[in-house]
Amino acid sequence: MTGSSADGLDLCLVHFSGDRDDPDYEVLYSGEIPYPKIFQRAFQNPLVLDEGQINDLDQALGIWLADQVTNLNLQFDCIGSHGQTIKHNPPDFSLQIGNPIFMAERLKVPVIYNFRNADIKQGGQGAPLIPIVDQFLFKGPEDVLALNIGGISNLTVIPKQNSDLPVLAWDTGPGNSLIDKAVQLYTTNKLSFDCEGSIAAQGKLNSILLKHLLKHEFYSTQPPRSAGQEQFGLDYFNQILKEFYPGTDQKFKDFIRTLTVLTAKTIATSANDLLKLYSPHFLFVGGGGYYNSTLMRILMNELPRLQIEGVNISGINPKNKEAFGFAYLAYRHLNNLPGNIPSVTGAREEVVLGTRLRPIF
Ligand SMILES: Nc1ncnc2c1ncn2[C@@H]1O[C@H](COP(=O)(O)OP(=O)(O)O)[C@@H](O)[C@H]1O
Ligand SMILES: [Mg+2]
The missing domain is CATH 3.30.420.40 (ATPase, nucleotide binding domain)
Structure with a gap:
């Protein structure tokens, strides 16, 4: 993979x-x-x-x-x-x-x-194709949510056994894609991602920027939906920079924080939509985004009803889950x-x- x-x-x-x-x-x-x-x-x-x-x-x-x-x-x-x-x-x-x-x-x-x-x-x-894998891994006596945070994030709900409800899943928006690009620019490519979310942890949310970013049409597109570089790639990133260039060191940290909040909030919006129909207690996370502790902390705050954990079953963990898939x-x-x-x-x-x-x- x-x-x-x-x-x-x-x-x-x-x-x-x-x-x-x-x-x-x-x-x-x-x-x-x-x-x-x-x-x-x-x-x-x-x-x-x-x-x-x-x-x-x-x-x-x-x-x-x-x-x-x-x-x-x-x-x-x-x-x-x-x-x-x-x-x-x-x-x-x-x-x-x-x-x-x-x-x-x-x-x-x-x-x-x-x-x-x-x-x-x-x-x-x-796309997404991982939902059948999620179903294979997580089907059981309870509804379960499974999230992958790669470049793009996608969320699956696996209904409990014998439920009449379907498996649903869609791309929620960016995962690490915008965060990675901001970190590469900030560090002139010395770092390729925000290791453990340490830069985002030093930044403050720019609410005006967040509000602007949430207007992206993808978030109001009805499922089935999937995203890629076409929606959240370099073109979009450069467009954001044109409007909101972070001019100082602190503003760059705020920028990275805000992109991290954007990823968490858009995942949470999709999860909350699913929580209206399904009753999961657990959300199992895969993909490299799991290791961004700031992102995970914000996500946990956004979704207090859910117990959020990294995938950890029979040798499958956040790093190898997609390859396993x-x-x-x-x-x-x-x-x-x-x-x-x-x-x-x-x-x-x-x-x-x-x-x-x-x-x-
Ligand atoms: N220790 C870490 N701290 C923060 N982010 C990480 C860490 N390890 C990986 N990542 C993030 O995960 C991404 C890679 O995740 P991955 O699941 O391989 O995504 P993809 O499927 O898009 O390649 C990296 O680009 C980075 O943003
Ligand atoms: Mg990868």
Whole structure:
């Protein structure tokens, strides 16, 4: 898994066994490999890449992924590879790169990739895809909320067993995307994110800026909805800077604080909408945003009814949850099981997600 934060590759090796529809799972290995600077720079602002650059990066990333997986020296039967999102334009298409042919050839296993387009062909958003994973992990006697804070944040509610209510999920707005960009600008790229939220902790909320930011049309778009660089990428960030450039050191800290509050508030608004219909006690958080303590503190204050915790079940934690998710989606593909949830993506039908590339021996 390589998410929109463009920080690097998350890996998770999972052994599935037992019942086909509801397998047992064991996490055998997890890891994170930071992207080389050249990928980081390109993927932090993918919308400006031209066709030639996209093709070159598709190949270069495909080779890099094959190198990383080969170096791990692990044994496995299949790879599920999400790839790096370059453009996310539902209802037309969603483009991920990282050509799978290099992994298939070097590792001699099938690679499942292109997870989003089968859902888009059914009229869906092609996102979010993690809700079926949330359902697999958290389905039980109580309603549960699951949140992922990557570059973008998404929230899922999993109704309790035998409930008549559907699984619902949508992107709530930015996760770390705007915070990361502000920190990179503030520190002239010495830091790529606000480690533990320490900069935001030194800032004060700029309520006027927050009010302005909350006017973004995405927040009033009805689900199914999904977001990407198109909504919360560099263009939008530069637009904010044009209107509210933080001119002093303290104003930069206030700016980063305000973006952190924006992420928390927009997550909380979506959670509160779901709390009108569902009765969860727990919200389990995944994604790198979990490690931003300031963000988590603000979120807890915004949602006092919920117990908010990092995902922590059977070797799955906030760092590897999404990578685990794509292992599970690859498992579903191999077993011909659908991977999308129409009540979430808006697709007409459930479909098996992904394209399978078999190695030519
Ligand atoms: N220790 C930390 N403190 C604060 N933020 C962190 C920390 N570790 C990771 N993050 C945030 O998480 C992001 C990466 O999260 P990730 O789940 O990989 O997102 P994505 O799926 O978009 O790549 C980083 O860009 C950073 O903003
Ligand atoms: Mg990442």
